[in-house]
Amino acid sequence: MSHRNARLTVHGRRLLIQRVCSGRPVAHVAAEMGISRATAHKWVRRWQAEGDPGLFDRSSRPRTTPHRTPPGTEAAVCDLRKARKLGPARIGPILGLPASTVHRILTRHGLNRLAWLDRPSGEPIRRYERSRPGELVHVDIKKLG
Known part of the structure; x- marks a missing residue:
């Protein structure tokens, strides 16, 4: 999720691609937009490889974890x-x-x-698991003399 003053939002990336596709050099477009040539080339390459979906932000979570515990x-x-x-x-x-x-x-x-954990069994205690919301209703009763 981009902040509002980000140099390249999805809209800005589309604008970059449009300007580059119109025949202008990537370096000139990058200078106009206030970004580095490397960043501009990265988005152009990603657009060429993936099309429009390549212009959206990706998760920073790694795809694989090779050293994860077995x-x-x-x-x-x-x-x-x-x-x-x-x-x-x-x-x-x-x-x-x-x-x-x-x-x-x-x-x-x-x-x-x-x-x-439940002490005797060692299993995690799961409190109030219901199949649908509102299935279990609690009513407090106070006896008034």
């Missing part, structure tokens, strides 16, 4: 948390992982707070 290790962390109710500083040495990695795994699976 699912088997994540399952072992979650099992230790549920069974023995250990914290990241105690789970880490057992599995050979840093405590920060263990904490990140527990947070991802919603197990990072011991108070959020």
Whole structure:
């Protein structure tokens, strides 16, 4: 989402493409619009490769995470948390992982707070899960003498 004073919003990118397609050099159009030549070339290349959808903002989230902890290790962390109710500083040495990695795994699976777990079973406590809104209505009653 662009702020209102951004040099290149989606509209500005379309304007850049129109000016370049009319035969003007990319460097001249970039100077007019107050952006670098590299930025102008990036948007022109993206438009040539993807068309109009290429002019929209993209998520900065990486497409892949090659060094993410394997699912088997994540399952072992979650099992230790549920069974023995250990914290990241105690789970880490057992599995050979840093405590920060263990904490990140527990947070991802919603197990990072011991108070959020049912003590006997070790399962996360899910309060008030209903199939549709308004299914469960609470009524407070006060007895007046």
